[in-house]
Amino acid sequence: MLEQVENKGTQTNSGSKVPSTRRRSERSHQAILKAAAELLEEKGYGSVCIEAIATRAGVGKQTIYRWWSSKAAVIMEAYAAQAAGNFPTPDTGKVEEDLYQILRQLFTILTTTLGSAVAGLVAEAQTDSNVAEAFRDLFLADHREAIRTVLSQGITSGEIRPDLNLELGIDAIYGPIWYRLLVKHAPLDDAFAEELVNLVMEGIQVVAERKMTLNMT
Amino acid sequence: MLEQVENKGTQTNSGSKVPSTRRRSERSHQAILKAAAELLEEKGYGSVCIEAIATRAGVGKQTIYRWWSSKAAVIMEAYAAQAAGNFPTPDTGKVEEDLYQILRQLFTILTTTLGSAVAGLVAEAQTDSNVAEAFRDLFLADHREAIRTVLSQGITSGEIRPDLNLELGIDAIYGPIWYRLLVKHAPLDDAFAEELVNLVMEGIQVVAERKMTLNMT
Amino acid sequence: MLEQVENKGTQTNSGSKVPSTRRRSERSHQAILKAAAELLEEKGYGSVCIEAIATRAGVGKQTIYRWWSSKAAVIMEAYAAQAAGNFPTPDTGKVEEDLYQILRQLFTILTTTLGSAVAGLVAEAQTDSNVAEAFRDLFLADHREAIRTVLSQGITSGEIRPDLNLELGIDAIYGPIWYRLLVKHAPLDDAFAEELVNLVMEGIQVVAERKMTLNMT
Amino acid sequence: MLEQVENKGTQTNSGSKVPSTRRRSERSHQAILKAAAELLEEKGYGSVCIEAIATRAGVGKQTIYRWWSSKAAVIMEAYAAQAAGNFPTPDTGKVEEDLYQILRQLFTILTTTLGSAVAGLVAEAQTDSNVAEAFRDLFLADHREAIRTVLSQGITSGEIRPDLNLELGIDAIYGPIWYRLLVKHAPLDDAFAEELVNLVMEGIQVVAERKMTLNMT
DNA sequence: CAATAAACGAGACGGTACGTCCCGTCTTCAG
DNA sequence: CTGAAGACGGGACGTACCGTCTCGTTTATTG
Structure with a gap:
């Protein structure tokens, strides 16, 4: 529920007329969170940039922008994963x-x-x-x-x-x-x-x- | 006194080998602070950038970098002027x-x-x-x-x-x-x-x- | 005959071991050509892109790539349809x-x-x-x-x-x-x-x- | 004279009220033309991109965009240099x-x-x-x-x-x-x-x- | 007439390049 | 010989499309 605030929505999609065909890559999802956490550790918050996260995660930038609205959102989720x-x-x-x-x-x-x-x-x-x-x-x-x-x-x-x-x-x-x-x-x-x-x-x-x-x- | 912390120093110049003819333009100094304050009001802190301050103040960027170490320093001084x-x-x-x-x-x-x-x-x-x-x-x-x-x-x-x-x-x-x-x-x-x-x-x-x-x- | 040059072949499929159940959707085929022609008219050649054709035609991108090798091939066929x-x-x-x-x-x-x-x-x-x-x-x-x-x-x-x-x-x-x-x-x-x-x-x-x-x- | 057409203008600046203080780096100018010509030779027109020219020339992309309006303009000037x-x-x-x-x-x-x-x-x-x-x-x-x-x-x-x-x-x-x-x-x-x-x-x-x-x- | 396998719509994916914004530094020229 | 003007190398931004790759979902034979 809180996820909806930071993410663009994990598309729980319940009751939707068009179930569509989404299929988020869990692999990429995790790779991004991991990369973000690592870079945070190594460089500090201010020096983390989305390009670096994407590169480190082996992911296209668009894949990050598709699911998060900003660097902060990614890092919040990465943190949440650790602190949940x-x-x-x-x-x-x-x-x-x-x-x-x-x-x-x-x-x-x-x-x-x-x-x-x-x-x-x-x-x-x-x-x-x-x-x-x-x-x-x-x-x-x-x-x-x-x-x-x-x-x-x-x-x-x-x-x-x-x-x-x-x-x-x-x-x-x-x-x-x-x-x-x-x-x-x-x-x-x-x-x-x-x-x-x-x-x-x-x-x-x-x-x-x-x-x-x-x-x- | 506090100025020394935020500025690169107003260059009291004591003991300098070349005291020469340097003199800070008070005109520019004030124009920069005024421009910074205005932009702050108009756009909010995050959207103020040094290039905009310089342009608005009718000043070269170098003139800002010469006397302040960062956007924050300029704004602190602009604020200090109001709040002193x-x-x-x-x-x-x-x-x-x-x-x-x-x-x-x-x-x-x-x-x-x-x-x-x-x-x-x-x-x-x-x-x-x-x-x-x-x-x-x-x-x-x-x-x-x-x-x-x-x-x-x-x-x-x-x-x-x-x-x-x-x-x-x-x-x-x-x-x-x-x-x-x-x-x-x-x-x-x-x-x-x-x-x-x-x-x-x-x-x-x-x-x-x-x-x-x-x-x- | 010329189609073979631009298309990847309409797969007449003669002599295939697995003739099975394939079937090209004529509906999609026409929708794609129509969308391409419309976009060409509206935006000019350089601004037509495959994603736009697919969206306009209500078709998956893959359906285009399956049958044509490039934007040019689609447009050539769309043109051929008009000019034949x-x-x-x-x-x-x-x-x-x-x-x-x-x-x-x-x-x-x-x-x-x-x-x-x-x-x-x-x-x-x-x-x-x-x-x-x-x-x-x-x-x-x-x-x-x-x-x-x-x-x-x-x-x-x-x-x-x-x-x-x-x-x-x-x-x-x-x-x-x-x-x-x-x-x-x-x-x-x-x-x-x-x-x-x-x-x-x-x-x-x-x-x-x-x-x-x-x-x- | 023809240069004005392809370039954004070398700013001959005659009669201007604000003579300003421009000063194009001839070094960068030549490096860009050289890089463009080399890449053209190596990869062919279609594969030359501005990022590659900038990298090869050791130049910021903005320096290219400042003086030319497109890849084509750069290459035209590079060609002109050879063919003049x-x-x-x-x-x-x-x-x-x-x-x-x-x-x-x-x-x-x-x-x-x-x-x-x-x-x-x-x-x-x-x-x-x-x-x-x-x-x-x-x-x-x-x-x-x-x-x-x-x-x-x-x-x-x-x-x-x-x-x-x-x-x-x-x-x-x-x-x-x-x-x-x-x-x-x-x-x-x-x-x-x-x-x-x-x-x-x-x-x-x-x-x-x-x-x-x-x-x- | 049910199964089955293709083609389908949808769109996420890893990428490349785009053109822009600012950074902080460097260079020129006018006053 | 200062200071405005602004070009410079650079880094990151967020976007547009590329061509490929799953996902379920039709749908038209064929066994």
Whole structure:
């Protein structure tokens, strides 16, 4: 379903009057994804070009243009192939721990080549709104959903304020991560994961209520 | 000072063997910045190219390459010309209010053409580490410093936890903003500014002490 | 007979071990010729391509490649369909008149779309010797034969020099016509037909005998 | 002057308000012509492509497109470089001999690689009217002029009928030559040159006047 | 009269070349 | 002797067609 956003459509074709006679070459499909992934690794996102992917894959350029709308789309799919289903939502019973695990999981992939790929995709998304949309659907949606689940459970269990704007909460977690990924002013490491979760949980202010409680006694 | 980072240097020329008769044409300098700003407005960051800037400015390409290292550098300077000194650090006496004002100020500029320019610069920074560095120095440093000041004052005044990792605090504020700017999944509006400040101040968890207090009554 | 030259053969299939069930679709055959003729008319020879013919005819490309060796072959057959049997050899009893009629007949077809088609075929013949040969056999042979007949009769009747190299005589008539068709420096009109026949009949030199005769009187 | 037709103009630029600052690289110019001539020799007109010329010449494609409008234009200039000033008009005092010499001269170049180049150009001229015009101006004009001169002198000297349509006379000579060059049904050899000149001079009919003279006696 | 094998429409495939856009560098000439 | 003008070598773009190659789907004998 998300594929339709990045691809020109895998033509599921259900119920079509003209079943036509399509027959995508799975061989070429895979060769292209493989070539894209390799070049990404070797040259970095900015230096990958469609001509190189085609040459490396032993494929005509048109075969790429037929199935993907841009370099970004190819790379998104290549990435998806590697990252598919790798974001299980943890459920330790404690929100803080769940969030921490999600972040560690995420940092693991963002600190490999995929990090630079993802950064490149965000860059391209600034220019091409199709890429932007596909990126949101394909990369962000799952991650956001994971946190949404954790926070919802937290509300149910009484750990999290019931009036929390969930989307804002998600932004509060992911925002700093993407910020660091893209601006590179500080690393994505375990200490960051831990401190960030802690900050988002507890806030930065001195807790007034505690003082009040003491005063009331 | 920051200019040295983005430009190839304004050639202060101290100690040069041939001081000779060089002199930068201020006319061309301004024409280039103006052309860049106009094109940015008209076509968006991705569609601006150096050839177009040169043509529009009535300038040879070499004149641009002589003084700037890349399109990003030109646009950063054009932006700087518009945005210079526009980020006063408020001091209302209340951290929450100060942060809120900073964000509103920031959103005002990020929701104009400059927002897309800045997004474009971040995009380019993924490819060109000189741009990345210049961007951090020229755009982020001032903003971060503003919040750093506010939070420090808050610690002094007892509003903010004294053990707060300041840089993390800054990331917690700016991260979600850049995230929304670049990913565009949600707007940068006043409600967001307010809620974000509130969340960062108070955290997302239910305050246990308060519950205890109530239960005890 | 000539078809064998341009087509890959209509596969009369005599003596085949596996006669089996083949059958050329006359429907497709005609649709292709029709589409080719239409496109020729609309776009001109150079802009006709096999993909367009196939699409217009509602036919798979392979169906074209199965029966013809090239675009030129298709167009030659399409032309042949229109022009077949249209070159009767006149016999007025006077060589000059016969030649004139042949040329007028020829100009009639060469000044329509067919003229540009034929020019296109000659162009293609420069690249593809199969086309060249087919063209000679299919288009030129009949025309040349017509003139050959007329000139032979002329020799018999005493109008034409008996020592004339017939092939050269044919070239002398057709050469200027093809020259104008291909180079377009002057039109193929009636005046040209008349003058050309006259020139070829009488030559360009002053007839010495006549002068002598006059002088003698 | 003819150059303006094939080239995009060497920008003689006389009287222009903006004298600009152009400066064509003579090095590249020559390298391109040389590469084109070599490839023509090696592969034949139809197989020469602009990419190959550019590569062979060590030149960007744009440099070719900047100065020539098509492959044909490049090859015409390459040919012109070889053939320039090689068509002196003979003046033996006898029209027949002059024509014969012109033809032998022409056959000498048409039976080398240049013959196929010229055939290729005529082919391309069918598709591209700019090529057609340039070809007429650059290749045909000089040849036609040579014959025009010879025939005019012949009229003056009393060898040629004074009422001869000169352009038709020229077509009568060159037509059969181009016809053979393009259709290749017969060779361009000395015998052909001789017989053709003879035919055009004397015509193909039995000379009636002579008979009349005899009858009058 | 069912099977069977061809020809069919459709169109994906690996390729080649196209003509364009910009890059960053280099060269010329006018002021 | 700077700076506009813009040509240069180069790399990639996205498109158009080439001729070949499967795919199912007719369809007309022939066994």
